[in-house]
Amino acid sequence: MSSQPQIVIEGVSHVYRPTRGKEVTALENVSLQVGQREFLALLGPSGCGKSTLLYLLGGFLPIEKGSISVDGKPVAGPGPDRGIVFQHFALFPWKTVRANIAYGLERQGMAREQREARVQSLVDLVGLSGFEDSYPSQLSGGMKQRTALARTLAFEPAILLMDEPFGALDAQTRHLMQTELLSIWQRTPKTVIFVTHDVQEAVYLADRVAVMSARPGRIKTIVDTKFDKNSRDVFKAPHFVDKVDEIWNLVRDEAIKAQGGRGM
Amino acid sequence: MQLLLRYLPLLLLAMFWEIAARLELVSALALPSLTAVAEAWIELVKDGDLITNGAASLYRAGMGLGLSIVIGAALGIFMAWWRPLNIVLSPLVEIFYPMPKSALIPVTVIWLGFGDGSKILLIFLGCMLPVTIGAFNGARGSDRALVWSARSMGAGRLRMLWDVVVPSAMPEMLNGIRTALALSFILLVSSELIVSQKGFGYLIGFLGASGAYEGMYAVVLTVAFLGFAADRVYQMLMNRVLAWRE
Amino acid sequence: MAGVAHAEPIDAARFFSAAGLVVARSSVVVLLLVGWELFARSGAVTMFVLPPLSAVLERIWIDASGDLWLNVGLTLYRAVVGFLIAAVAGIMLGMAISRSAVARWFFDPIISVGFPMPKIAFLPIVILWLGVYDVSKISMVVFDAIFPVVTATIIGIQGVEKELIWSARNMGASKREVMWQVVLPAALPQILTGLQVALPIALIVAIVAEMAMGGYGLGGAMMTSSRFADSRGVFAALVEIAIVGYVLVKLMAVLRRRLLVWHQEASEPATV
Numbered sequence: 001m002s003s004q005p006q007i008v009i010e011g012v013s014h015v016y017r018p019t020r021g022k023e024v025t026a027l028e029n030v031s032l033q034v035g036q037r038e039f040l041a042l043l044g045p046s047g048c049g050k051s052t053l054l055y056l057l058g059g060f061l062p063i064e065k066g067s068i069s070v071d072g073k074p075v076a077g078p079g080p081d082r083g084i085v086f087q088h089f090a091l092f093p094w095k096t097v098r099a100n101i102a103y104g105l106e107r108q109g110m111a112r113e114q115r116e117a118r119v120q121s122l123v124d125l126v127g128l129s130g131f132e133d134s135y136p137s138q139l140s141g142g143m144k145q146r147t148a149l150a151r152t153l154a155f156e157p158a159i160l161l162m163d164e165p166f167g168a169l170d171a172q173t174r175h176l177m178q179t180e181l182l183s184i185w186q187r188t189p190k191t192v193i194f195v196t197h198d199v200q201e202a203v204y205l206a207d208r209v210a211v212m213s214a215r216p217g218r219i220k221t222i223v224d225t226k227f228d229k230n231s232r233d234v235f236k237a238p239h240f241v242d243k244v245d246e247i248w249n250l251v252r253d254e255a256i257k258a259q260g261g262r263g264m
Numbered sequence: 265m266q267l268l269l270r271y272l273p274l275l276l277l278a279m280f281w282e283i284a285a286r287l288e289l290v291s292a293l294a295l296p297s298l299t300a301v302a303e304a305w306i307e308l309v310k311d312g313d314l315i316t317n318g319a320a321s322l323y324r325a326g327m328g329l330g331l332s333i334v335i336g337a338a339l340g341i342f343m344a345w346w347r348p349l350n351i352v353l354s355p356l357v358e359i360f361y362p363m364p365k366s367a368l369i370p371v372t373v374i375w376l377g378f379g380d381g382s383k384i385l386l387i388f389l390g391c392m393l394p395v396t397i398g399a400f401n402g403a404r405g406s407d408r409a410l411v412w413s414a415r416s417m418g419a420g421r422l423r424m425l426w427d428v429v430v431p432s433a434m435p436e437m438l439n440g441i442r443t444a445l446a447l448s449f450i451l452l453v454s455s456e457l458i459v460s461q462k463g464f465g466y467l468i469g470f471l472g473a474s475g476a477y478e479g480m481y482a483v484v485l486t487v488a489f490l491g492f493a494a495d496r497v498y499q500m501l502m503n504r505v506l507a508w509r510e
Numbered sequence: 511m512a513g514v515a516h517a518e519p520i521d522a523a524r525f526f527s528a529a530g531l532v533v534a535r536s537s538v539v540v541l542l543l544v545g546w547e548l549f550a551r552s553g554a555v556t557m558f559v560l561p562p563l564s565a566v567l568e569r570i571w572i573d574a575s576g577d578l579w580l581n582v583g584l585t586l587y588r589a590v591v592g593f594l595i596a597a598v599a600g601i602m603l604g605m606a607i608s609r610s611a612v613a614r615w616f617f618d619p620i621i622s623v624g625f626p627m628p629k630i631a632f633l634p635i636v637i638l639w640l641g642v643y644d645v646s647k648i649s650m651v652v653f654d655a656i657f658p659v660v661t662a663t664i665i666g667i668q669g670v671e672k673e674l675i676w677s678a679r680n681m682g683a684s685k686r687e688v689m690w691q692v693v694l695p696a697a698l699p700q701i702l703t704g705l706q707v708a709l710p711i712a713l714i715v716a717i718v719a720e721m722a723m724g725g726y727g728l729g730g731a732m733m734t735s736s737r738f739a740d741s742r743g744v745f746a747a748l749v750e751i752a753i754v755g756y757v758l759v760k761l762m763a764v765l766r767r768r769l770l771v772w773h774q775e776a777s778e779p780a781t782v
Contacts (some may be wrong), residue, residue, distance in 0.1 A: 060676045078679040090673035094695045094772040104681030135772040155681060273616045274623065294639055355535040356542065359752070362759035364713040366729070367751040369721065370736035370744045375559060449628035454718040457633060458733070464631070472634040480634060488627040495626030 005033035006191050007057070007159065012066030013216075014052050026052040028216035030066070037189040041196055041206035041225075043247065045255040049217025050195045054161050057193065058084050070159065080104065083157030087164040089144045091136040097123070097147050098132040104155035122150040125184065142173035149181070159191045166201070178204060182229060199251060203243045204229060211250045214257060223247055296478040301485070304478035313467060314486065321452055321463040324380055328387025329448045333441055336392040340399025340440075341433055344406075345425055357393060365390035365447065369455045383455055383463070390451045391444035398440020402433030438502045445498055449491040561742045569746040577731065582754060585728040588644060589716035589758075592651025596712065597705055600656045604663025604701075605689065617660075625657040630715060633722055642723040647716060654715045655708040662704020666697030699773055702766045709762050713755055728754070 014027040026049035034040050042050040055061045057068055059078040068075045070082065091100050101122055105115045123132055126146040136144055145165060152160065166174040182205060185192060196202050202209045207226040210219050225243055234240055268275075278298055284290060285297035296304075308314040343350045368386050376382035406429050414428045456465020464487045471480040543563055549555070550562035557565075570578070606613040607621075633650055640646035670693050678692045694701075720729025728751050735743025 055676075058676070058680065060679070078676065080680065080682050082680070084676065084680050086673045086677070088671075088673065090671065090677040092674065092678075092692065092695070094698070103678070103683075107682035107687070137772060151677075151681075271619050273619050277620070351531070351534050352538055355538045359539065359756065362710060362755045363752040364710065364717050364755045366714045366718045366721070367732065367748050369718075370732050371748055373736060374741050374744060446626060446628070450630050450714065453628050453631045454721075457630075458718070458721050459736075468631065468634055472638065477638070484631045484635060487631040488629070491628040491631075492623055492626045 004036070006036045006038075006071060007032075007034040007193075008067075008069050009033070009053075009057070010067050012053070012056060012063065012068060014049065014056060014061065014064060016052075025216040027056075028218055030217065030219055032210060032219060032222075034191060034193065037191055039185060039192045039194065039205060039207045041194045041202035041209045042212060043196060043199065043202045043209050043251060044212030044217070045197060045214050045251065045257075048212040048214040048254065050212050051163050052217065054084070054163050054193060054195050058082055058161050060084075080108065080155050081157055082159045082161055083152035083155065084161040084163065085145075085148050085152050085165045087167045089136070089148045089168075091144060091148055091151070093136050096133050096135055097128060097139070100136070100147055101151045101154050104151065108155060118154060122154050125153070126150045126180070140173075141169050142177060145169065145177060149184075153184075153188075157190070159193070162192065162194045164195050164197070167196070167198075174201075181205065197251075199244050199248045200235070203240060203247060204234065209247055211247060211254075213254050220254070221250060223250075293477060296481060300478045301481045304476070305482035305486070308467075308479055308482055314483065317462050317464055317467045318486070320380070321456065321465070324383040324463065325387060325448045325452045327380075328384040328452075329391055329444060331384070331388040332391035332444055332448075333395055335388075336395030336440075336444070337399045337433075337437055339392075340396040340401075340437065341403045341425070341429060343396070343400050344403035344433070345429060357396065361393045361397070365451060366454055369451075369458055372455075373459055378459055378461060383452065383460070386455055387448045387451050391447050394440045394443040394447065395437065396440070398443075399433050399437040402436030403429050405436070406432030435506055438505065442495070442498060442502070445494060446491070449487070449494070453487060558739070558741045561745055565742055566745045566749060569742045570749060573746060573750075577726065578750070581726055581728050581731050582750065584726050585713075585716055585720065585751075586754065586758075588647045588719070588727065589651060589712045592648045592716065593655055593709055593712040595648070596652045596655035596708055597659055599652070600659025600704070600708070601663050601694075601701060603656070604660045604667065605694075607660070607664055608667040609689070621657065621660055625661060629654045629657075630718060633719060637723065642725070647719040647723065650719045651712045651715045655712040658707040658711070659701070659704045662700050662707070663697065666700030666704075667693055669700065670696040699770060702769065706759075706762055706766065709758060710755065713758065717751065 009030060009032040012027055012030045013025070016024045016026055018024075030049075030053060042053060044050050052061065056063055057070075057075065059075050059082070063075065092103065095103065098119055101119045102115055105118060110118070120132075123129055126149055128143060128146055128150065131139065131143060136147065139147065145168075149165070166177050169177060178201060192205075194202070194205060203225045207224070209223045209225050211221050211223065212218065213220045223243070223246065227239060228234075231237065281295070282298045285292065285295050285300075305314070339353070343353055365386075368389055372382040372386040372389070376385055411424065411428055414424050452463070453465045453468075456463035457469050458465075460466040464483060468480055468483045468487070471477070471483060546560070547563040550557065550560045550565075573581075603613075603617065607617050608614075630650075632653070636646045636650050636653070640649055674692055674696055675688055678688050683691060716727075717729035717732075720727035721733045724730050724733060728747055732744055732747035732751070735741075735747060
C-alpha cells in the first residue's frame with residue numbers, strides 16, 4: 001500500500017428525500033481512506049447506507065455534504081476510472097455476452113481489432129468461453145455476474161466498486177466466484193470497494209473490513225483482515241474463525257438495532 | 265390548488281381556443297368560440313335534443329357492453345376451465361380478434377336494420393373478445409398452489425371454479441372490460457355517425473350537415489367527456505374491487 | 511392476439527400430438543366455413559341476410575379483377591401511414607415527456623384526459639377542417655393511434671432500471687448515447703406492446719373514416735354496397751377487411767418476435 005491514499009472520503013452525509021414520506025438519513029459524517037490496490041469491504045446490515053456510499057463514490061448520486069476525492073481530484077459524476085458491478089448484474093439484455101463486454105471499449109473509441117482481442121481475453125479470464133454469443137437471458141446467475149465483471153474489467157478501471165455482487169447467487173456459485181475474484185485481483189491488483197452483508201465473505205476477500213452502523217449510517221470500526229487467503233483450509237484456520245467471530249459480534253448489535261427499527 | 269396546477273395546461277388550451285376564435289385567427293365557421301359552444305350546449309339541453317339522443321346512445325352502449333361482459337367473461341372462464349371448449353373456440357377467437365370491428369357496422373345493419381338492435385349487436389360483438397381474452401388469461405393463470413390447496417380442503421370442481429378461478433381471473437378480466445368500455449364508445453359513435461336516426465353520433469352529423477357548428481362542437485365535447493368520465497369511474501370501481509390485491 | 515394465439519392448451523398437447531392439434535384447430539375453421547355455406551343455403555335465413563360463402567367468394571373473385579386491389583391498397587396506405595406517423599411521433603413525444611419536466615407538465619393532463627376519450631367523435635370536426643381526402647383520414651388515424659404509443663413509451667422508459675443507466679454512464683456513454691443505446695432498447699418490449707395496441711386502432715379508424723367520407727377504400731366500398739342493398743358486396747368487404755386485419759396483426763407479432771429475440775417472453779402480452 002502506498003503512503004498516499006487513493007480514495008479520500010471526508011465528512012460525507014447523505015439524506016434521501018422521497019416524494020412521499022419521511023426523509024431518511026442514509027449516511028452521517030462518514031470519513032474513510034482507501035490505499036492504492038487495497039481491497040476494502042463495507043459491511044453492515046441492510047439500510048446502513050453502504051450502497052449509498054458506493055454510489056456517491058461512483059458519481060451516480062450528487063455529493064451534498066462532505067467531499068470525496070480520487071487521486072486527489074474531487075468526484076464529479078461517473079467515470080471509467082471507477083468501474084461498478086451491481087448485485088443484479090445490470091447487463092444489457094439485448095446485447096450478447098461479447099457485445100456487453102465490448103460496450104465500454106466502444107465508448108472509448110477503441111479500434112475494432114484491438115477491441116475484439118481484448119474482449120476475447122476477458123471472456124477467457126472469467127471463464128465464459130463458448131458463451132460469447134449468448135444473450136444474458138440464456139445464462140445462469142453466476143455466468144451473468146462473470147459477464148458483468150468482465151464488462152467492467154474490460155475498460156481497466158483503477159478502482160472496482162462492487163455492490164453486493166454475489167448476493168443474488170446460490171451458495172456454491174457464490175463461493176466459486178469469491179475464489180475467482182480473489183485470484184483475478186491477485187493477478188491484476190486494483191483498488192476494490194466491496195459492499196456486502198456477509199461477514200465471512202468480507203473477511204475472506206478484504207484487507208480491511210469497515211463495519212457500518214445503521215440509521216444513520218456511520219463507520220463503526222475498521223478491522224484489519226489482511227492475511228494469507230490462499231490456503232485451502234482458510235475457512236477453518238483459527239485466525240480466520242476468530243476474525244469472523246469478532247466482526248460478527250460487532251455486526252449483530254447493528255442488525256438487531258436495524259430490525260427493531262424503533263431505536264436510534 | 266394542486267389540481268388546478270395539474271390541469272392548467274388544459275385550461276391554457278381552452279383559453280387559447282377562445283382567443284383564437286375571438287380574434288378569428290381561423291374562420292368562425294371552422295372554429296366557433298368556446299363561449300358560443302357553451303351557449304349552444306345549454307340550448308341543446310334545454311330543448312331536450314341532447315338528453316333524448318344521449319339517452320338513446322347510453323341505452324345502446326349499456327346493453328351492448330353489458331351483454332359482452334356477461335357472455336364474454338363466462339366464455340373466457342369456461343375456455344380456461346374446460347379444455348375441449350378451448351380447442352374449439354380458440355381458433356375462432358384468433359381469427360375474429362384482429363378483425364377491425366368497424367367493418368361490422370354495415371353487416372349489423374343488414375341483420376337488424378337502423379335501430380337500436382343493430383347498435384347493440386355491434387357493440388356486443390365488438391366488445392366481447394377483449395373481455396373473453398382477459399378472463400381466459402386470468403383464469404388460466406390461476407395459481408396452481410391455490411387450486412391444489414382448495415382441492416385438498418375438499419372443494420368440488422364447481423365450488424373451485426367459483427372460489428378460486430373466478431377471483432384469480434378478476435384482475436385481467438377487469439382490464440379486458442376497460443378495453444371493452446373504450447371500444448363501446450368508439451363503435452357507438454362510429455355507427456351512429458354513419459347510419460342512425462338518433463343518438464349522439466346522429467346528432468353530431470345532423471348539426472354538422474345543417475351548419476350548426478357550435479352545436480356540433482358541443483355534442484362532440486359532451487361525448488368526449490362522457491368517454492373520459494366513464495373510464496375514470498370504471499377505474500375507481502376497479503380499484504375498489506381489487507382492493508385485496510393491495 | 512397473442513394471449514390466445516400462444517395459449518395453446520399445454521395440457522391438451524398431452525392428448526393430441528402437435529400435428530393432431532393443428533388438425534383439430536383448422537378443422538374448427540373449416541367447420542365454421544362449411545356451416546356458413548350450409549346455413550345460408552338452408553332457407554332459414556334469406557340470401558340477403560346471409561349470402562352463402564361461395565357467393566361471397568365469387569364476388570371477391572370478381573372484385574379482384576376490378577377495384578379490389580385499389581381499395582385494399584388505399585385502406586392499407588391510410589392505416590399504415592397514419593400508424594407510422596403515430597409510432598414515430600408517439601415515441602418521440604414519450605421520450606420528451608420522460609426527459610423534460612416542462613413537457614411532462616404540459617402533456618401529462620392532455621394525454622390522461624385524451625387517451626380514454628372516444629376520439630372518433632371528432633371525425634366531423636376533422637372533416638370540417640381538412641376536407642374529405644386522405645389528409646383528414648390519415649390525421650384521424652394519427653390522432654387515435656398516438657395515445658397508446660405515448661403512454662407505453664412513458665411507462666417503458668420509467669421502468670428502465672437505474673443500474674442499467676448507471677452502468678452505461680460508468681462506461682463512458684454520454685446522456686444522448688444512454689437515451690438511444692440503453693433506455694430505448696430497454697423500453698422496447700413496452701413500446702412494441704403500445705404499437706400492437708395502436709395498429710388495430712389505426713385500421714378501425716381508417717375504415718370508419720372511409721365509411722363516413724366515402725370514395726375508394728375498403729370502408730367506402732362497403733358503404734357503397736350497403737347503400738345499394740348489395741349484401742354480397744358487404745360480406746365480401748367484411749371478409750377482405752378481416753383478412754387485411756389478420757395479416758397486419760400477424761406481421762406485427764412476427765416483427766415483435768424478431769426484435770425481441772433477446773427477451774425471454776414466456777408469452778406475449780395480450781394486445782388490445
